[in-house]
Amino acid sequence: KNEVEQSPQNLTAQEGEFITINCSYSVGISALHWLQQHPGGGIVSLFMLSSGKKKHGRLIATINIQEKHSSLHITASHPRDSAVYICAVTGNQFYFGTGTSLTVIP
Amino acid sequence: KAGVTQTPRYLIKTRGQQVTLSCSPISGHRSVSWYQQTPGQGLQFLFEYFSETQRNKGNFPGRFSGRQFSNSRSEMNVSTLELGDSALYLCASSPNSGFLYEQYFGPGTRLTVT
Numbered sequence: 628k629n630e631v632e633q634s635p636q637n638l639t640a641q642e643g644e645f646i647t648i649n650c651s652y653s654v655g656i657s658a659l660h661w662l663q664q665h666p667g668g669g670i671v672s673l674f675m676l677s678s679g680k681k682k683h684g685r686l687i688a689t690i691n692i693q694e695k696h697s698s699l700h701i702t703a704s705h706p707r708d709s710a711v712y713i714c715a716v717t718g719n720q721f722y723f724g725t726g727t728s729l730t731v732i733p
Numbered sequence: 734k735a736g737v738t739q740t741p742r743y744l745i746k747t748r749g750q751q752v753t754l755s756c757s758p759i760s761g762h763r764s765v766s767w768y769q770q771t772p773g774q775g776l777q778f779l780f781e782y783f784s785e786t787q788r789n790k791g792n793f794p795g796r797f798s799g800r801q802f803s804n805s806r807s808e809m810n811v812s813t814l815e816l817g818d819s820a821l822y823l824c825a826s827s828p829n830s831g832f833l834y835e836q837y838f839g840p841g842t843r844l845t846v847t
Binding site: 660669670677715719720721725 | 766768770775776777778781789790791821823825831832833834835836837838840841843
């Protein structure tokens with residue numbers, strides 16, 4: 628049983644496209660995190676949110692607590708956005724999605 | 734500020750041995766969490782330490798243990814290594830406990846068990 632489901636698993640986009648990655652969860656949470664992992668393993672935290680919407684540059688994250696769903700949007704995608712994006716939810720521990728592998732083609 | 738550091742970066746051990754991994758958090762951060770990442774299972778939470786106390790724990794067997802020192806540095810120990818313990822082990826630090834703070838991840842220790 629997966630507490631966190633992400634879609635799509637793989638995504639290829641042309642540079643400049645608008646990208647959406649979805650995350651659904653089945654457990655009660657205190658917060659939801661979006662993480663970015665580049666080849667080589669390094670993980671960077673993009674967002675932590677418990678309600679509403681957050682924006683950093685070209686990245687936007689939203690969460691709907693009632694529907695247990697979150698989305699990560701990337702506007703005007705760029706090849707440097709190519710990475711694995713991981714959704715994680717926290718209660719008394721972390722539950723991770725399996726990740727979405729994004730490739731942005733110039 | 735210096736980031737989260739982990740040592741060693743790479744490690745090869747033999748089945749049945751034990752291993753200790755080290756994590757130094759960002760200065761001022763008091764919470765350290767440990768994670769295992771494998772191709773098959775993805776990222777999984779091991780445990781979190783705050784103020785030298787284990788605060789939260791994932792679903793791993795007792796062979797996986799950890800501790801935190803008064804300077805917030807943390808170590809993770811795996812005893813009686815199994816082939817399936819081959820993984821990237823990541824630690825992350827945050828200012829406080831409870832996962833309501835941004836997690837700052839280290840580069841990881843890649844453990845290979847032969």
